[in-house]
Amino acid sequence: DTGVSQNPRHKITKRGQNVTFRCDPISEHNRLYWYRQTLGQGPEFLTYFQNEAQLEKSRLLSDRFSAERPKGSFSTLEIQRTEQGDSAMYLCASSLGEQFFGPGTRLTVL
Amino acid sequence: KNEVEQSPQNLTAQEGEFITINCSYSVGISALHWLQQHPGGGIVSLFMLSSGKKKHGRLIATINIQEKHSSLHITASHPRDSAVYICAVRRHGGSQGNLIFGKGTKLSVKP
Numbered sequence: 001d002t003g004v005s006q007n008p009r010h011k012i013t014k015r016g017q018n019v020t021f022r023c024d025p026i027s028e029h030n031r032l033y034w035y036r037q038t039l040g041q042g043p044e045f046l047t048y049f050q051n052e053a054q055l056e057k058s059r060l061l062s063d064r065f066s067a068e069r070p071k072g073s074f075s076t077l078e079i080q081r082t083e084q085g086d087s088a089m090y091l092c093a094s095s096l097g098e099q100f101f102g103p104g105t106r107l108t109v110l
Numbered sequence: 111k112n113e114v115e116q117s118p119q120n121l122t123a124q125e126g127e128f129i130t131i132n133c134s135y136s137v138g139i140s141a142l143h144w145l146q147q148h149p150g151g152g153i154v155s156l157f158m159l160s161s162g163k164k165k166h167g168r169l170i171a172t173i174n175i176q177e178k179h180s181s182l183h184i185t186a187s188h189p190r191d192s193a194v195y196i197c198a199v200r201r202h203g204g205s206q207g208n209l210i211f212g213k214g215t216k217l218s219v220k221p
Contacts, residue, residue, distance in 0.1 A: 033209075037151075042114075042196050042211030056208060089151050099143070099209070101153035 004102035006092050012108045013082055020078045021105045025094030032075050033099065034067055035091040036060065043091055049075060082109045113137050116197050116212035123219050129184040131215045133197030136178065143209065144171050144182045145196040153196070156182070187219045 005024045013019050025032050030051050035043035046065070048056045051072040061067075064083075069075040079086055087109045093099040117132045133142070144156040157164050157171040159180065164171050168187075173180040184191055194214040201210060 035209075040213070042198070042213045043153075043209075044211070045208050048208070058208075091151070091153065093153075098155055098158045100155060101145070104151035104153075106151065 004092060004094050004100055006090075006102040006105050008105060009103060010106045010108075012110065014110050015082060015084060017082055018078065018080045019082060019107065020076055021090055021092075021107075023075045023077070023092030023094075023102060025073070025075070025092070026100055027073075029094035029096050029100070030072070031095045031099075032069055033093045033095075034075070034077050035093065037089040037091060037104070038087075046077075046090075079107075082107075084109050112212070113210050114197055114199055114212040116195075116215050118215060119213065120216045121218070123187050123217070125188055125219055125221050127187050127219075129187050129191075129217065129219075131182045131195050131197075131217070133180045133182070133212055134178060135180075135197075135199050135210075137199065137210070138202035139175075139178075139199040140202045141200045142173055142180050143198040143200075144180070145198060147194040147196060147214065149193075156195075184217075189219045189221050192218050 007022045032049045034046040037043040045058050047067045049069040052069050064080045067077045089104045089106050091104045092102040114135045142159045146154045159173045168185045170183040194216050196214045197212040198209040
C-alpha cells in the first residue's frame with residue numbers, strides 16, 4: 001500500500017496520560033499536515049511540515065501538543081497530559097500539490 | 111459565520127437520483143477541494159479546482175470564482191455513494207497547509 005498510513009487507528013487513554021501518534025506519508029511527498037476532526041465537524045488544521053521544517057502551527061496546537069518530522073519522512077504527534085476535550089479523530093495528509101489523507105487515528109480520552 | 115458553508119447538512123436520496131451539494135465561501139481562494147469521508151474516518155480527495163469544471167466518472171465539480179460558490183454533482187447515485195462530502199478551500203495567499211473545511215454534507219442513498 002503506497003498511501004498515507006497512520007498508527008494506531010484507535011487509542012483509548014485515561015485523562016492525564018501522554019499519547020503519541022505516527023503518520024507515514026507517501027514516500028516522495030515533501031509536505032505533511034496534521035488535522036483534528038471532532039464529531040459532526042469538518043477537520044481543523046493543526047500544523048504543517050515541509051520536509052523536516054515545521055512551517056505553520058495553528059493556535060489550536062496548545063503547548064501540550066508537539067509534532068515532529070525529524071528526517072523529513074514520517075511524523076509524530078504527541079499530546080501530553082491528555083484531556084477529555086482532546087477526544088477526536090487526528091488526520092494526517094501528505095502532498096506534492098494535492099493533499100492525500102490517511103485513515104486517521106481516533107483518540108478517546110476517558 | 112463560518113468561512114466555508116455547505117448545504118444541505120444532510121441529504122437522503124433514492125438510488126438513481128441526481129444529487130447536488132453546494133459550497134459557499136467568504137474568502138479569496140487559490141483552490142477548492144471536494145473530499146469524501148466514509149464511516150471510520152478515511153478521507154479521499156475527489157477534486158481540486160481553481161476554475162471551471164471537472165468530471166470524474168459520475169462525479170462533476172464546478173466552481174464560480176466570482177460568486178464564491180462551488181457545487182458537487184453526482185449522477186445516477188448509488189448506495190455506495192453514501193458518505194460525508196466535505197468542501198475545503200485554500201485561502202489566497204495562505205500557506206500550503208492551511209485548508210479551511212466546511213462541516214460536511216452527509217449523504218445517504220437508499221436502494
